[in-house]
Amino acid sequence: MFFVATGAVLLALVLVVYRAISGPTVFDRVLAANSIGTLAILFLAALGFLTGRPEWLDIGLTYGLLNLIGTFAVLKFFRHGDLAFDVEEDGTE
């Protein structure tokens, strides 16, 4: 049954990677990248159970935290053009 879960997540990853490559706007790519992160966590969990080594869940957790930071960094960059933007300093918001 873990094989079913792993295969389904892999198929979903292929479809989402296609959207990330062909996305017309940058936000489509960010959305697809965020979704790839979620699917990667699920893939690591399912693969860990498939190979009998659930320790892979730790890698999945780390990947999820990195994914959140990465998504915010990209969004902040494309919204303000600057990763060090601060509303209190700037005041133009």
Add this chain to the structure above:
Amino acid sequence: MMGTLVVDILSWVLICAGSFFVITGAVGILRMPDVFSRMHAVSVIDTAGAVLLVLGLGLQAGSLLVVFKLVVVLGLLFFIGPVASHALAQAALQAGIEPKLDQDRRGQPVAGEMGLDNTANKQTNDAGTGSRTQ
């Protein structure tokens, strides 16, 4: 013996349902027309697919530590999904991306609330019907 069979069947059902929702969300990301409706497809993966898959895996977990890690994964996804979606929608709106609408109702007065051009209807409409002007 009977108990493990029941747990196996329940786990199968949860994992198959989760796989179905994950593939459904991925097809939605591929085929939806604009970025806002694609976010709606992502939420299917983030909520239904992830929760059902993790629950199905958790029923097969051998030790309590693995169950705890799965719960932490679930909590992480529970908080990451809405926060990232909110930030993405706000950034996309501020970048000037317009949602594709079949029927644009933004800026139209709502009966009983705004009442700009339908003061006559204001008395006839009960408060809280929620009907919109055409």
